[in-house]
Amino acid sequence: MTFAKKSLLTVAILLSTILIAIFWLYLARVALVKDISEEQLALYQAKISCLDFNITFDLKIEVSRLCLQTPQADINIEAMTITLDLAAKQKIKRIDITTAIVKGTAELFTELNTSPQDSKDGTLAQQLDHYLTQLSQVNLPFNMNVADVRYSPFSLESSKKITANNTTKTTSYSGQFSVVQNTVAFSLNNLQGTSFLTANFSAKKPTEHQLSAEFSGQLKPLKRFLFTHKLPVSPAILEILETVAASGNFQSVVNYQAGQLTLASQLKDLLIETTKSIEGSGPFTLTGALNLHSQVNLAPDEKSADNQAINSIDLEFQKDNILQLQFSHQYLIDYLSQNAISADIIKLLTDNPVDQLTFSPKGQLTYNLNNQKISLSALSLKAKIDLLVHQLDLNNIALDLSHYLSSDLTIDENHLPSQIESTITDSRNTEIINAESTHQNENNVSTTLLELKTVKVNAQNIPEQLAELDFQLDSPLKLSAMDNFTHSPIEIKLQGSISQNHEKTTISFFENSSLTSNSIAILSKQKTADKKLLSIKKFSTQIQGNVEIQSRMQVKNMAQIKEKPSITLNLNLNSQAQKLRAGKVIEIKTLAINTGVTGNLDDIKLNATATADNLLLGNLAISGAIDKPHFALTANSLQLTELLSLNIKLPKKVDLVDGKLSYSIKGQVTDFKNIQNTPLALSVAITSLSGEIDDIWIQELNWQQNFQFSNNEFSTLNYATENSSGNLTVALIDTPTPITKFSINTRWRYQKDFTFSATKLKGNILGGSFAIPKIQWPLDQDHSVDVQLTRIDLEQVLALDKKQGIVVTGDISGQLPIRYDGEKYTMEKGELHNVSNGLIQVINNPAVDKLKASNTQLKLAFDALQNLHYHQLSSDVSMADDGYMLLQTVIKGRNPDIDNDVNLNLNLSYDLLGLLESMSITEQFEERIIKGLQKH
Structure with a gap:
């Protein structure tokens, strides 16, 4: 094979390998995306609607765009990088997102609204412990960071704003979100970019069931954020939340581990305000700050005595915790009036208007989630009205809320x-x-x-x-019932405890409890310079003891019917009146009244002892129903000398050496609003009184009188009977004309004006006696007073003012009827007569001797009076309206020295008023005899 062919074959094989590798790599990407789509997104019913990504050479997935659809929102993610670890079981290692846009498409809490409540899931504590345990076991598989979150809630009408061009603008929020090593952190900002909620959630040790969270935010924008969603609450609660305006900053730290939940929270600059009524509350404003640390025991393994799980919330109030409530006082009064609250309570609140209350919880608060029992170390409530401050401090509070929140009216x-x-x-x-x-x-x-x-x-x-609690109340209250006596508030200082069970409520008052009133005065309705009948600078009462309120129920037809509760008292009251002044008569530095109260309101028993400047005054006993009590104020054998040692200003000088006082005042109050009109039965007794009164020695005075007060009239209870002895007796009245064995029956009456009447007034005087059957003061027109004289010794009469040369002996009797015509006093048909033979001697009197030398007839008359043994001495007595008394006198007798009968007719005229004032009877007698003889 030629080189060219071999080279061509090599290139072909290389291209085929690259194509195969690219093909398999694409198939792997599709498999990876399919894995994420099916295994991860399916959990949230999310579907991918668009996806544009590529894979880098270091095997990272770079997503330029990802569109997700969920039942509640559409999510568009831009510029997301996914770091993979294909060799690990969890193939996603980290996700970084530049921008995530979330747009709500449905109500967020739909499932919560429609999910049924299953009562078989256990108590609230058990459910909460179950949810927190699940959260603590969460192990987030990879880290995530979202640099910019943009959130637009589902568009409700309340979350839309109409812009100038009539387009709809939906409220939107921004924030950040991250997950780093099983720690979740996120924050939310409003349109102005202000952060109103930040949170950090950490479950670093899932195997130990431990998690922690931190929250901070602002109430006002957070409330707006929550209300852009349809909350899973009832329409009534939703309406309340919409009515209330709230603002403030909060910060909380939450920790949970193995059934123990702790919470440290701070709430600053709190403001909750509403201009509308909430469940009848009226408009109010709540401000303040809270700083507390709480602990909730959710562990089901701890048991109480009745084998119930102990699940409780423990709160500790740290630093300053103050809540201030401002409300409409008039709205409160109207609300109470419409709900048939006692008129006395409404009147008390009306007289003491309060529109601001301050609450300060302190110490530890524990709430048992099972039995709904709550306890609190201390709670302080304060109200301020102008310069008056009302404060109530509650300590060691324990309440069974299940009892007080129960609305079941059937039998229990x-x-x-x-x-x-x-x-x-x-x-x-x-x-x-x-x-x-x-x-x-x-x-x-x-x-x-x-x-x-x-x-x-x-x-x-x-x-x-x-319920159990200790209390301390310091409150100056204005009471309208005291307006007629003082304009100062009643200072109430009460300290004690309250306990309640199903049978009774017990209120205990400790020894520091007191009621104090200042500047008390009872004014006279008459126009006088000093209108104060009684004044007290300060009156205080210390209270100690218990009040029990017994619940009374009747069971009828399987239902409880509440009856009027029975109130039982066991109290000691120590009262003191300082600087007491009764008119211009008496001033007492300290009047003390020590009182014991027992029994119930239907049969109360009160016994009190009164002392003035450590001197016993008497005893008070009250019994019967509290709304119509009987009372008796009594004293026996009080030493008058000790009573007069008090600062008593009497109209006359009184200096006693002996004497005792007993008195009794009894009655029944039937109308407390007009207590001054209560009928009274009074009795007074003075025994063995001796001493000087206005420089006149009084010896062994005894007086006993019964009075009554009814229909604003003060009077003696009844007239003396004909056979009754005098209710006022005196052994001796040591005047220049001493009176012994004085006795009188008296009757008094006072209603606007004072009247006095007496019967059987009698006494011994001048060797004889006098008697007045009846007398009254002031005298009415045509009223007469008959003065009866019996065996008055003339020698003692002249001895009152001895003159040289005049001697008269013998006893006379008679009567002097004095009549009052409305303006002046007159006397008609009065008479005096001798009841024994007597002697008249006028010897060696310079005035008589002078007259004898000048007139022969006068010499014969006065010679007859030198030794006149009379057997008749009588006078017809009358008195003109000028006050001069005329005595037409007949004297018959014999002078043994001249052996001749003597008959004298004399007209004697006396200035009776002057005579009584001077008591110079002999001088007047001398002058009238001379003038009478000169005329005849």
């Missing part, structure tokens, strides 16, 4: 009080068990709940705790 034996449980018969229990067995095949959850019901109805009566 879990919630029955023990006394009702005990009334359920064996046949009733059998019916419950049979009812449960008929529903066992409905679902696992309902079967479990029914089994729990049967166990608890027949188990020991150990109440299950539904």
